[in-house]
Amino acid sequence: MSHSNKEYYRATRRGKIIKVVREVYLRDDLICGHQKCQSCLEIKKRLYRTVEERERAESTYSELTGEGDSQKILILDTNVVLHQIDLLEDPTIKNVVILTTVLDEVKSQNFPIYNRLREIIKNQQRQFYVYSNEHSKYTAITRDNGETSNDRNDRAIRVATEWYRAHLKKLNVNVLLVTNDRDNLAKAKALGLDGKTIQDLVMEMSDVNPSLVDKLSSPDDDDHSNSVDAKKFQFAEHRPMSLLTEQLKQGQIYQGIIRTDRSNYLEALVKTDSPLMEQEILIQGLESMNRAVDGDIVAVELLPKAEWSRPSGVVLLDTEAIEDDDDSIAKDASSVSTAVGDGQPTGRVVGIIKRNWKPYCGAVEFKGDINSVVTNQQQQLLFVAIDRRIPKIRIRSRQVSSVVGRRIVVAIDSWERHSRYPSGHFVKDLGPLGDRETESQVLLLQFDIPHHPFGASVMKCLPPPDIMDHVSPADMLGRRDLRGECIFSVDPPGCTDIDDALHCKRLPDGNFEVGVHIADVSHFVREGAAIDEEASHRGTTVYLVDRRIDMLPGELSSNLCSLMSNVDRFSFSVIWKMDPNGNVLDVEYTKSLIRSVASMTYEQAQIKIDDASQNDIVATNLRLMLALSKKLKSKRFDAGALILASPQVKFKTEEVGGDPSDVELYQMRETNSMIEEFMLLANIWVAKKIHKHFPGCALLRRHPTPKASSFELLSKLVEQKGFDFRTDTSKLLAESLDLCVIPDDPYFNTLLRIMTTRCMFPAQYFSSGSVPYEEYFHYGLASEIYTHFTSPIRRYPDVIVHRLLASAIGVTSVSLKMDNKTGRKTTENAYIIRVKANAFVVLVPRYGFEGTVYVSEPNQPTNFIYDCTKQTLSNGSLTFRVFDMVTVEIFVDDSKAHDQKLMINCINPVLPNIKPKYDVVEKTTATKTPKDEKKKNTTNSKDLNNRNLKKQKL
Amino acid sequence: MSKLSYITPEGLRIDGRRNNEIRRLNMKMGIFNRADGSAYYEQGNTKITVAVYGPREVASNQRMLHDRAIVNCEYSQAAFSSATDRKPTRKSDKQSYEIASLIKQAFESTIQITLFPRSQIDIYVQVLQADGGLKAAALNAATLAVIDAGLPMRDFICACSATFIEGVPLLDMNQMEERSGGADLLLSIQPQLGGVISLNMESKVPQDMFESVLELANLGCMKIFALLQTEVKRHSADLLSNQINPKS
Numbered sequence A: 001m002s003h004s005n006k007e008y009y010r011a012t013r014r015g016k017i018i019k020v021v022r023e024v025y026l027r028d029d030l031i032c033g034h035q036k037c038q039s040c041l042e043i044k045k046r047l048y049r050t051v052e053e054r055e056r057a058e059s060t061y062s063e064l065t066g067e068g069d070s071q072k073i074l075i076l077d078t079n080v081v082l083h084q085i086d087l088l089e090d091p092t093i094k095n096v097v098i099l100t101t102v103l104d105e106v107k108s109q110n111f112p113i114y115n116r117l118r119e120i121i122k123n124q125q126r127q128f129y130v131y132s133n134e135h136s137k138y139t140a141i142t143r144d145n146g147e148t149s150n151d152r153n154d155r156a157i158r159v160a161t162e163w164y165r166a167h168l169k170k171l172n173v174n175v176l177l178v179t180n181d182r183d184n185l186a187k188a189k190a191l192g193l194d195g196k197t198i199q200d201l202v203m204e205m206s207d208v209n210p211s212l213v214d215k216l217s218s219p220d221d222d223d224h225s226n227s228v229d230a231k232k233f234q235f236a237e238h239r240p241m242s243l244l245t246e247q248l249k250q251g252q253i254y255q256g257i258i259r260t261d262r263s264n265y266l267e268a269l270v271k272t273d274s275p276l277m278e279q280e281i282l283i284q285g286l287e288s289m290n291r292a293v294d295g296d297i298v299a300v301e302l303l304p305k306a307e308w309s310r311p312s313g314v315v316l317l318d319t320e321a322i323e324d325d326d327d328s329i330a331k332d333a334s335s336v337s338t339a340v341g342d343g344q345p346t347g348r349v350v351g352i353i354k355r356n357w358k359p360y361c362g363a364v365e366f367k368g369d370i371n372s373v374v375t376n377q378q379q380q381l382l383f384v385a386i387d388r389r390i391p392k393i394r395i396r397s398r399q400v401s402s403v404v405g406r407r408i409v410v411a412i413d414s415w416e417r418h419s420r421y422p423s424g425h426f427v428k429d430l431g432p433l434g435d436r437e438t439e440s441q442v443l444l445l446q447f448d449i450p451h452h453p454f455g456a457s458v459m460k461c462l463p464p465p466d467i468m469d470h471v472s473p474a475d476m477l478g479r480r481d482l483r484g485e486c487i488f489s490v491d492p493p494g495c496t497d498i499d500d501a502l503h504c505k506r507l508p509d510g511n512f513e514v515g516v517h518i519a520d521v522s523h524f525v526r527e528g529a530a531i532d533e534e535a536s537h538r539g540t541t542v543y544l545v546d547r548r549i550d551m552l553p554g555e556l557s558s559n560l561c562s563l564m565s566n567v568d569r570f571s572f573s574v575i576w577k578m579d580p581n582g583n584v585l586d587v588e589y590t591k592s593l594i595r596s597v598a599s600m601t602y603e604q605a606q607i608k609i610d611d612a613s614q615n616d617i618v619a620t621n622l623r624l625m626l627a628l629s630k631k632l633k634s635k636r637f638d639a640g641a642l643i644l645a646s647p648q649v650k651f652k653t654e655e656v657g658g659d660p661s662d663v664e665l666y667q668m669r670e671t672n673s674m675i676e677e678f679m680l681l682a683n684i685w686v687a688k689k690i691h692k693h694f695p696g697c698a699l700l701r702r703h704p705t706p707k708a709s710s711f712e713l714l715s716k717l718v719e720q721k722g723f724d725f726r727t728d729t730s731k732l733l734a735e736s737l738d739l740c741v742i743p744d745d746p747y748f749n750t751l752l753r754i755m756t757t758r759c760m761f762p763a764q765y766f767s768s769g770s771v772p773y774e775e776y777f778h779y780g781l782a783s784e785i786y787t788h789f790t791s792p793i794r795r796y797p798d799v800i801v802h803r804l805l806a807s808a809i810g811v812t813s814v815s816l817k818m819d820n821k822t823g824r825k826t827t828e829n830a831y832i833i834r835v836k837a838n839a840f841v842v843l844v845p846r847y848g849f850e851g852t853v854y855v856s857e858p859n860q861p862t863n864f865i866y867d868c869t870k871q872t873l874s875n876g877s878l879t880f881r882v883f884d885m886v887t888v889e890i891f892v893d894d895s896k897a898h899d900q901k902l903m904i905n906c907i908n909p910v911l912p913n914i915k916p917k918y919d920v921v922e923k924t925t926a927t928k929t930p931k932d933e934k935k936k937n938t939t940n941s942k943d944l945n946n947r948n949l950k951k952q953k954l
Numbered sequence B: 001m002s003k004l005s006y007i008t009p010e011g012l013r014i015d016g017r018r019n020n021e022i023r024r025l026n027m028k029m030g031i032f033n034r035a036d037g038s039a040y041y042e043q044g045n046t047k048i049t050v051a052v053y054g055p056r057e058v059a060s061n062q063r064m065l066h067d068r069a070i071v072n073c074e075y076s077q078a079a080f081s082s083a084t085d086r087k088p089t090r091k092s093d094k095q096s097y098e099i100a101s102l103i104k105q106a107f108e109s110t111i112q113i114t115l116f117p118r119s120q121i122d123i124y125v126q127v128l129q130a131d132g133g134l135k136a137a138a139l140n141a142a143t144l145a146v147i148d149a150g151l152p153m154r155d156f157i158c159a160c161s162a163t164f165i166e167g168v169p170l171l172d173m174n175q176m177e178e179r180s181g182g183a184d185l186l187l188s189i190q191p192q193l194g195g196v197i198s199l200n201m202e203s204k205v206p207q208d209m210f211e212s213v214l215e216l217a218n219l220g221c222m223k224i225f226a227l228l229q230t231e232v233k234r235h236s237a238d239l240l241s242n243q244i245n246p247k248s
């Protein structure tokens, strides 16, 4: 391995120029990635001694297979990747070498594209291989004098191509450099390399795969049909970035994300972060929107106040309101209401800071006879996205007949000044319009739900399917064998991913033991494994009419984790001892091994309870549980829990996976609420436990108390119906809701509950360190603290909660990632030990370190008077003397992960005329012991309340 | 902005090493004639010289010990050694003191100090260029210098750092990697006796990960040991051949 130094100059934040020297190692053991390469096999043998090791290493990348005359290996340049990522995602493009030069450039220029490229590389079928050319002895180059970094990168790509050609010569592999840069192409040809533009390459491949051509993005070559429009249609030019930055700095223009109105695509709002502009800026009309698409970050200039307007309130029902081929803007203006003068800030887009274009689902507009279309001739089409906020997109296609009447995905490439619509290219065909399968796909795409099949790396994480047949002693470590208990599950019919099971029994002392057993998903889904990352990416299982998109592979969700009857399953149990009134006397958390005796539906369980002739153990226990659950429920409602509703319907299908034939309302039985009651109880008790052990980083769920004002409109409406609607407390609200019943209209009550829910904030997950304890409250459930523990198979937060609980009871160690430092602040008393002109130094006895507290902003005149001889600093009645005690707030500024600093901030007495300014104290690594660290953690929760009060004072 | 990544999915670090590779080592014993023992040591871009004096008479009688020698260590970093902060700060003072006491303790337990009662041994460590792994490099360099001084030792002292970034254990970090905020574990061992001299870690690591980091650090120590041993052998052979046919 040879070695060299990379040297460059860098300016520091203060403008000092320093020389940076970085060591670079150039390797001779980087393999080319070709399956049949003999010389690289030798290297692999050297690197990995055993065959298993080698196979493991080989499974982490995909190998190239191109060989012989017909097959070639492609080396792409950066621009090809940046512009043609949709094309590269097509599975017919194979055998591609991605150089690290290209990868780094893509990463720095467009991170989302980098991520997409990484996804392709990860897919073993795609045969994209990453060659670390910048670290290879054979291909690394340094920048020549006078060479621009672009030229250097192009040269690096050529050098690597040359190496590949020589290296694979023996295998008779054709190595092709793909670049659209003419200069680069010419230079490559001069070196005797084979090069092509991406267009030529795709044309060549189009014999086999004609749809590839449509995926080609064509940003640079001009669309001639547009030049006709040019005369009559023109948008204002976007200002250059440099001008925008300058004007933003001076406050002449504002920056924000543009949000197009859902019901009127000619109107949009821009919310800025500027403190000068609290209101959202209204943008009206196509011309003012100036080619901004919903979600883009735009620069907006305000119109003169006289031209300010109000949202028109018009619902544009159909995009047909404007004729497609009529490119005039005049018509748009007429549809805009002209209430001027006292309107809200109104502006126009003068530049785009950042595009947020995504692939869009929709269909092409096509009028006329499909059969009359000449095949294989490129035609212009207009694409209409399902999302009405997205403008129509011009696309070109060679196979009009195969696009019309289909749901397709289209990406925007560019939006020229003289074009009414952006131009884009075809990405993917989803299927025929209106087809259930297709429209499901559309839903998934629109809501960004990952639904691709699980990858090989995820499937590799799965345990052998027969793992539960021979449980090893290691698996039983810290696990209780509860197979002797009479445990059963109650679920909706057809449920295969059974998260929860329960048991209940009468104890000799007249009390009850109740256990909730939740599938032990975290046992199989180890933190950081591929399966874990995939699950956290998916976040939840999504249920569609005819299928479900699992968060975890079926092998886990419907088998190994699912608590089915008559098989051994791992679970995580919460077991309470309760008195007959449902008061919890004792609680135990344990991992366990269970064997459910019955999986019932809600209906079956209900029948078992109601049928007095059934007296088997399951029936008896069910009745016991039902009695207990009623006690629990009434206690909860006494505390003010609400019955909220969301429209829940059930689809009836003729056959499994068939089209739905009817929709019916979901029927609630006693058993439903019985199960719900125990799940709530488990969630609450787990929340208590993890909060106790991880006051700073427990994953909890809260439901903020709604503001009185949010119910105003609804209560007015309800009062008009003749009901008394009280919303002061959740209890009053619950009571009013119960009373709002119209006998003839049973749905009215549900409707009211749905509308009440709409008035509230949604419940949210949070980290216990980020919010003071009194805000942990779950309004809807009237619970002081709450979390999600009971559905780990289909909800990712539950998996995290399982891990936290496991470490809280000492089964596993807690991971680094959990160590969330947000909001860790602690308040301490401190003594002033020195006074300076604009600051004083304090000593915090508890931690034994010193820090400086500034009384004014740096480089600003202070309004404190400094008396050097008496060593005081005073401002009116406020005087700081040495030996004075003050209260300070201490916290870690971890905005820079590699450079954490301890900050001090005086909170009592309150400093006048100054925002709390933080001083930097060195992290006292030398003296800090782990014990100190621990102390700090535990004080946090206590201090949280404190802190919040103090903050308000400030 | 894209995040800096310390190791690519292809398994290469920013400087091109794999996770389990140490940096290039370059060393030479006996570079100063006036000292009893000395060494120059390079680990990547970290460059260190060490001079050892002793055993000699104790300078101040108060600190003298009647049953063994005392070991002193002075550690300093040249003002030009690092690219960023040219001025010595309070922080670097504290760090210097910390490293000096680390070296002192390590050698007190490895040199057979009971053979030299009422005397002292001085180790002067000077960092010429700093690029991470200073503690480990200083210990390794001092080992060479102490051997050069001919002091009887129970074993070598080999030290190596390791960390845990982005889910991967990394061996022998350079300065940039040290700033990642990873675990930053420092292990120093007596490679032949199999003893651990010191084990420090700057932050928390999950227990199961800790073992893999520790194992990696141990592997690094053994690699360094092999290289130190080669240098000691080469140096001794040099001395020997000089004695057989003195050049001047």
Ligand SMILES: [Zn+2]
Residues within 6 Å of the ligand: A031, A032, A033, A034, A037, A038, A039, A040, A167
């Ligand atoms: Zn090869």
